Amino acid sequence: MLLVASKVLSKDKPVVGVNTDPERSEGHLCLPVRYTHAFPEALKKLCCGEFRWLWRQRIRLHLEGTGINPTPVDLHEQQMSLEQHSQAHRITTMLRKGNPYESFSKPNLLPIRSLNEIFIGESLSSRASYYEISVDDGPWEKQKSSGLSICTGTGSKAWSYNINKLAEQAVEEVLNIGKSQTGLDIPLNRDFIEKVTDLYNESLVFSPDDRRMFFSIREPIVNRVFSSSRQRGFASKSVNLLRL
Numbered sequence: 430m431l432l433v434a435s436k437v438l439s440k441d442k443p444v445v446g447v448n449t450d451p452e453r454s455e456g457h458l459c460l461p462v463r464y465t466h467a468f469p470e471a472l473k474k475l476c477c478g479e480f481r482w483l484w485r486q487r488i489r490l491h492l493e494g495t496g497i498n499p500t501p502v503d504l505h506e507q508q509m510s511l512e513q514h515s516q517a518h519r520i521t522t523m524l525r526k527g528n529p530y531e532s533f534s535k536p537n538l539l540p541i542r543s544l545n546e547i548f549i550g551e552s553l554s555s556r557a558s559y560y561e562i563s564v565d566d567g568p569w570e571k572q573k574s575s576g577l578s579i580c581t582g583t584g585s586k587a588w589s590y591n592i593n594k595l596a597e598q599a600v601e602e603v604l605n606i607g608k609s610q611t612g613l614d615i616p617l618n619r620d621f622i623e624k625v626t627d628l629y630n631e632s633l634v635f636s637p638d639d640r641r642m643f644f645s646i647r648e649p650i651v652n653r654v655f656s657s658s659r660q661r662g663f664a665s666k667s668v669n670l671l672r673l
Contacts (some may be wrong), residue, residue, distance in 0.1 A: 430546055431545055433446075434485075434487070434544040435487075435542055435543060435654070437542070438540065440576070443482075446458050446460065446547045447459055447460055447468060448460070448465050449465065457543075457586070466561055483637065483638075484637070484638045485544060485581065485583045485637040485640065486581050486582060486640055487542035488542065488544055488546075488547055488579060488581055489538060490538070491537065491538050491539070492536070492539060494536065494672070526554035543581070543591045544581065544583055545580060545581065545583055545584030546579060546580035546589055547578070547579045547580075548578050549576055549577045549578075549579075549670060550577070550647070551576070554575075557574065557650065558577070559571075559572075559573050559574050559672070560577075561673065562577070562646075562668065562669070563668075563669040564644065564664045564667075564670075565664050566669070568649045570656060570657075570658060571655055571673070572646065572649060572650070572655050572656065572657055573654075573655040574646050574649040574657070575646065575648040576646060576647045577645070577646060577670065578644065578645040578647060579643075579644045579645075579668050580643050581638040581642065582634075582635045582637040585602055585633060585634045585635050585643055586634055589633070589643055589645055592647060593645055593661055594630045595627045596626070597622050597627055600622055601617065601622045604617055604622065605617065641663045642663065642664045642665075642668065643661070643663055644664055644668050645661045646660045
């Protein structure tokens with residue numbers, strides 16, 4: 430479903446998902462499971478207009494710079510080997526040492542639309558990413574992290590949610606510190622901790638038709654050189670990234 434949605438460029442073309450493996454897949458973005466074994470019924474209802482439209486926002490991605498126009502690798506069909514990762518890293522390093530304007534490309538709109546999220550990071554996951562980030566044309570900030578995730582409302586229930594959600598143990602420890610530092614009578618019973626945890630985690634989820642995006646800095650590294658004033662938040666227009 431996600432792969433199909435990424436290939437459809439027109440906003441006027443509907444996408445219908447059928448869960449072909451209900452035993453192992455929840456099929457959150459697909460038709461109800463009962464239609465897996467009764468698809469003619471679903472098709473009849475679609476043809477008769479017996480359905481409700483659901484609009485889901487997607488994300489567009491523009492790339493600009495050096496060494497960004499090689500033929501892309503579709504990870505659904507191919508995995509890069511360690512040698513390919515190393516070769517890509519060597520090419521990027523050589524381009525940086527050479528003329529910075531050599532092979533510099535104009536803004537290039539990728540021929541895909543992201544339904545869940547976009548993740549920007551190193552091709553070799555053990556390497557940290559160095560970049561500057563600006564949200565909605567705001568001030569630039571130099572950061573170092575394991576990557577950046579930008580999701581839609583649809584994706585706010587998926588990877589982004591699991592990156593940012595809090596466990597009850599963490600909430601309890603923070604409340605304990607707050608109670609000891611302020612002297613406030615904070616009830617630290619299980620029901621209260623569970624309620625606070627649920628309220629925070631629910632705030633990470635937003636509607637699929639919401640035009641905003643939610644960005645998350647994954648495992649930020651903060652020191653004298655790199656900062657991270659906002660590790661997560663909403664963007665109403667754009668998230669700009671300049672790779673260092």
